[in-house]
Amino acid sequence: MQCWDPRMEFLPREDLERLQYRLLKLLVCRLYHFSPFYHHRMESARVHPDDINTLDDVNKLPFMYKSDLRDSYPDGIFTATTEDLVRYHVSSGTTGKPTVVGYTAADLHNWTDSLARGLSSCGLGRGDVVQVCYGYGLFTGGLGLHYGAERIGAAVIPASVGNTERQVEMMQDLKATAIACTPSYLLHIGEVAERMGISIKNDTSLRVGILGAEPWSERMRTRVQDWLGIKAYDIYGTSELSGPMFSECSAQEGFHVWGDLALVEVLDRESGEPLGPGEEGEMVVTMLQKEALPMIRYRIGDITSMETDVCPCGRTHPRVRRVTGRVDDMLIIRGINVFPSQVEYTLMTIPEVGRHFQIVVDRKGSLDDMLVRVEVSPEGISDRIQDLIKVRNTVEQKLKNTLNVTVEVELVEPGSLPRFEGKSKRVIDRRNL
Amino acid sequence: MTAGESYLIKQISVFSENRPGRLAAIAAALKEEEINILAFSIAEADGFGVVRALVDKPDKAYAKLSARGFNVAFTDVIAVQMRDEPGGLFEVATLLGTAGINIEYAYAYHSRDAAVLIIRVDRAADAAKVIKEMGGKLLSTITIQ
Ligand SMILES: [Zn+2]
Numbered sequence: 001m002q003c004w005d006p007r008m009e010f011l012p013r014e015d016l017e018r019l020q021y022r023l024l025k026l027l028v029c030r031l032y033h034f035s036p037f038y039h040h041r042m043e044s045a046r047v048h049p050d051d052i053n054t055l056d057d058v059n060k061l062p063f064m065y066k067s068d069l070r071d072s073y074p075d076g077i078f079t080a081t082t083e084d085l086v087r088y089h090v091s092s093g094t095t096g097k098p099t100v101v102g103y104t105a106a107d108l109h110n111w112t113d114s115l116a117r118g119l120s121s122c123g124l125g126r127g128d129v130v131q132v133c134y135g136y137g138l139f140t141g142g143l144g145l146h147y148g149a150e151r152i153g154a155a156v157i158p159a160s161v162g163n164t165e166r167q168v169e170m171m172q173d174l175k176a177t178a179i180a181c182t183p184s185y186l187l188h189i190g191e192v193a194e195r196m197g198i199s200i201k202n203d204t205s206l207r208v209g210i211l212g213a214e215p216w217s218e219r220m221r222t223r224v225q226d227w228l229g230i231k232a233y234d235i236y237g238t239s240e241l242s243g244p245m246f247s248e249c250s251a252q253e254g255f256h257v258w259g260d261l262a263l264v265e266v267l268d269r270e271s272g273e274p275l276g277p278g279e280e281g282e283m284v285v286t287m288l289q290k291e292a293l294p295m296i297r298y299r300i301g302d303i304t305s306m307e308t309d310v311c312p313c314g315r316t317h318p319r320v321r322r323v324t325g326r327v328d329d330m331l332i333i334r335g336i337n338v339f340p341s342q343v344e345y346t347l348m349t350i351p352e353v354g355r356h357f358q359i360v361v362d363r364k365g366s367l368d369d370m371l372v373r374v375e376v377s378p379e380g381i382s383d384r385i386q387d388l389i390k391v392r393n394t395v396e397q398k399l400k401n402t403l404n405v406t407v408e409v410e411l412v413e414p415g416s417l418p419r420f421e422g423k424s425k426r427v428i429d430r431r432n433l
Numbered sequence: 434m435t436a437g438e439s440y441l442i443k444q445i446s447v448f449s450e451n452r453p454g455r456l457a458a459i460a461a462a463l464k465e466e467e468i469n470i471l472a473f474s475i476a477e478a479d480g481f482g483v484v485r486a487l488v489d490k491p492d493k494a495y496a497k498l499s500a501r502g503f504n505v506a507f508t509d510v511i512a513v514q515m516r517d518e519p520g521g522l523f524e525v526a527t528l529l530g531t532a533g534i535n536i537e538y539a540y541a542y543h544s545r546d547a548a549v550l551i552i553r554v555d556r557a558a559d560a561a562k563v564i565k566e567m568g569g570k571l572l573s574t575i576t577i578q
Pocket of ligand 1: 311
């Protein structure tokens with residue numbers, strides 16, 4: 001089995017927790033004294049570093065939000081001086097100001113090391129050719145995976161996003177064994193390859209997909225693996241944590257959050273109480289070693305669950321299950337919580353429709369109307385109108401059963417819905433206009 | 434090969450949204466390949482429809498439309514020749530009724546010397562055989578495609 005840092009990755013659980021406590025204590029002391037932002041936050045919450053005496057005491061610390069980063073634009077929360085910074089990344093905000101993340105040399109080292117552990121744990125290493133199809137530049141995806149793959153001795157194709165036909169040619173000609181991209185872009189590549197008469201399963205050397213930057217589903221994994229003949233691994237991160245950080249191991253049972261780098265909590269969304277293993281709630285992350293932009297109890301807004309037992313792969317670090325939704329992606333339709341990922345799950349079970357979809361929410365009178373537009377797949381096409389109406393009714397019924405909300409379905413032509421080459425926006429909410 | 438099989442005609446069925454210009458887009462794609470549309474019909478539901486067309490080069494049409502991103506399927510239909518005079522349709526209808534053949538849908542076109550009724554039935558091969566046996570005139574695949 002490939003392993004990047006066996007000593008750390010297999011550290012006994014008790015030792016790992018002791019290490020986490022020490023790192024947390026040091027972090028809190030440092031920030032209380034040197035960060036005006038965190039000093040003020042802790043004062044307001046009436047917490048002093050002396051109150052942190054066990055790992056569980058983390059829940060005495062105040063939360064930090066995305067809005068804090070925006071309010072402190074560009075570098076109000078930074079605790080490193082310009083002399084110590086070696087890189088910036090900037091993420092475009094959907095509302096208002098962007099988020100700026102600064103890195104010290106140690107931050108870049110830890111980020112890259114985290115990815116080196118993850119990529120090794122899904123069987124990559126020297127001799128592999130990794131096609132990185134995340135955007136390069138201000139977005140963290142491209143450069144993050146780039147340096148991570150280089151560190152484990154793989155050869156990197158810095159392909160970035162776009163020009164999909166050329167991506168397929170490079171994949172074939174340079175014998176790429178792994179691809180890192182968003183799941184929706186991989187589907188797009190697969191479709192384009194087929195149109196070019198190339199089967200990724202039979203005509204390329206691709207065997208691993210490192211997929212992230214947007215939520216996807218277990219069913220999508222099965223479909224991608226069967227269709228493209230690869231193993232698909234979930235990778236997780238956001239620019240605030242450094243970038244893509246944590247990936248699944250060969251067990252494919254959630255991504256390992258390296259405990260020496262991050263302390264992850266899953267909390268009940270209403271009460272804020274910690275939840276047990278397997279229970280779904282909001283993920284909150286404390287970065288234990290970040291220097292330039294420290295993050296304590298950051299509410300990323302992702303909904304997931306955590307497993308704390310030792311992984312089948314033998315690693316002791318906790319695993320976080322794939323993100324099932326985002327707090328801010330969540331739609332409230334007639335008072336019921338609806339996640340776009342649930343729509344995706346459902347569509348995966350219906351071969352007569354495609355993988356892409358769009359949700360349009362509108363308000364007719366006082367009632368919310370939810371319309372889901374789906375593409376008819378080659379399996380769904382018929383010369384009989386009744387057959388197509390049956391397909392539409394099936395989709396409506398299955399969505400209703402899953403979401404507990406009545407949904408109207410519109411069948412559209414294949415290829416007519418927008419394809420996403422970056423982060424996807426699959427919801428159009430017209431209620432606020 | 435049974436006697437009925439050479440009377441099975443490949444219809445192309447194309448999924449289409451009810452948007453202006455979709456039918457024109459299909460027609461334009463076929464024209465580029467010099468494919469003749471002999472007959473067509475459109476079935477609509479709210480929001481979408483199916484364009485059914487009888488063309489002289491169905492395989493070429495299938496390839497072209499698929500390449501254009503349309504969802505296309507082949508459907509076997511049979512083409513019954515009618516006397517091009519009053520009562521022709523009635524004759525065919527009677528024949529099908531007597532033979533116990535259930536019509537799912539039908540549309541017609543005029544060739545140089547006769548009116549032709551395109552019909553979509555279950556088990557087209559069996560239906561073609563029965564119609565032939567009962568003295569009905571069917572167009573063979575070769576005469577059209
Ligand atoms: Zn594992």
